[in-house]
Structures are given as structure tokens and as C-alpha cells.
Amino acid sequence: MTDFNYDRIKSDLNRDEILNRMHDTLSDFRYTHCLRVEKVCRGLAAEYDGDVERAGLAGLLHDYAKERSDQEFIDVIKNKNLDPELLKYNNAIWHGIVGAEIIKDELGIYDEDVLNAVRRHTVGATKMTQVDKCVFVGDFIEPQRDFPGIKEARKYAEKSLDAAVAFELKHSVQHLVTKNRAIYPATFVSYNYWIKKGEL
Numbered sequence: 001m002t003d004f005n006y007d008r009i010k011s012d013l014n015r016d017e018i019l020n021r022m023h024d025t026l027s028d029f030r031y032t033h034c035l036r037v038e039k040v041c042r043g044l045a046a047e048y049d050g051d052v053e054r055a056g057l058a059g060l061l062h063d064y065a066k067e068r069s070d071q072e073f074i075d076v077i078k079n080k081n082l083d084p085e086l087l088k089y090n091n092a093i094w095h096g097i098v099g100a101e102i103i104k105d106e107l108g109i110y111d112e113d114v115l116n117a118v119r120r121h122t123v124g125a126t127k128m129t130q131v132d133k134c135v136f137v138g139d140f141i142e143p144q145r146d147f148p149g150i151k152e153a154r155k156y157a158e159k160s161l162d163a164a165v166a167f168e169l170k171h172s173v174q175h176l177v178t179k180n181r182a183i184y185p186a187t188f189v190s191y192n193y194w195i196k197k198g199e200l
């Protein structure tokens with residue numbers, strides 16, 4: 001049974017049908033992560049007087065396409081004439097930006113607020129809606145997350161969404177540098193924007 005009412009956000013499927021699809025296409029690990037993120041997103045949206053339904057649905061769907069093959073993402077980028085620059089990247093970027101297209105096609109969800117939050121959850125953006133912020137932060141602090149800095153991240157999320165976004169970007173950039181991993185340019189753009197806001 002559904003605890004939540006997504007009826008107001010047009011979709012070809014109801015929540016139970018969406019959950020069935022997710023259960024079929026995701027590992028248990030990822031599926032339960034999505035459910036936890038949904039819950040945190042709803043909580044954050046409620047706390048900050050936001051759109052609980054959209055934040056929850058976007059949180060639920062944020063990793064919908066995460067376990068698809070590279071070839072599937074490449075096909076979608078080509079078939080939908082998405083920015084060819086995307087081909088230079090990988091799953092980490094694709095599952096958000098390209099994942100939103102897969103959600104449209106498979107679930108019939110065209111709500112741009114929900115889709116943008118999915119697109120932006122991996123690298124953030126300079127202009128983020130409250131739904132975007134809830135998903136970006138909710139993904140980072142869901143209850144099973146455990147990493148150095150998680151307590152601080154949760155504290156910032158209680159203080160303000162903007163502070164939590166800034167902290168998350170700082171933490172992600174630091175982490176990627178430590179691991180000798182490349183940083184997607186949009187991540188730097190987001191980082192510069194949010195760090196200059198001085199919330200930390």
C-alpha cells in the first residue's frame with residue numbers, strides 16, 4: 001500500500017507500480033537506498049516548508065537508472081540528441097542527467113521539477129530549487145550513510161539546506177582529489193557558487 005500520494009504529479013504509473021519497476025531493475029542495496037532517500041527528502045521538504053510530494057518522488061527516483069549498462073546510456077544520449085560532451089563521462093554523471101530521460105520514457109513522469117532534481121543530484125548546480133536541494137542533501141545524509149564528516153553534514157542539514165549543499169560539494173571535491181579522480185567541470189562550477197555564499 002502506498003503511504004504517499006503522488007497522484008498530483010502526473011505519471012502513467014502509481015507508486016506501487018513504480019516500486020515494482022525499481023525492485024526489478026535495481027539491486028536490493030540500491031532499491032532500499034532509494035526508499036531511504038525518499039523518506040529523508042520528504043522530511044527535509046517538510047522541515048523547510050517545501051514541496052513534500054515532489055521532493056519525495058525525486059528522492060525515490062534519483063538513482064532509478066544507476067545500474068543500467070554504459071551502452072544503454074550511450075544509446076539514449078545519441079538517440080535523444082543530448083549534449084555529445086556527455087559521451088566523455090561515465091555512469092556517475094549519466095545516471096542523473098541521462099537517467100531523467102529514462103524515467104520519462106519508462107515511467108511517463110514529465111514533471112520538470114522532479115526530473116531536474118534527478119539530473120542535478122550528482123553534481124549540483126548554481127541554480128537549485130528547493131526540491132533539487134532536498135534530493136542532493138537527502139542522498140548524502142540518508143540514515144545508512146557512514147563516512148568521516150557525516151555528522152557534520154547532518155548538522156548542516158538541520159541548519160539550512162544551502163549550508164548542507166555547500167558542505168556536500170566541498171566534501172565531494174575533497175574526496176575526489178584525495179582519490180586522484182577527475183572532477184566534472186559542473187561540480188567545480190557548483191562548488192565555487194555555493195562556497196562563495198559563505199554558509200559554512
Ligand SMILES: [Fe+2]
Binds near residue numbers: 062066095122
Ligand atoms: Fe546517484
Ligand SMILES: [Fe+2]
Binds near residue numbers: 033
Ligand atoms: Fe543515491
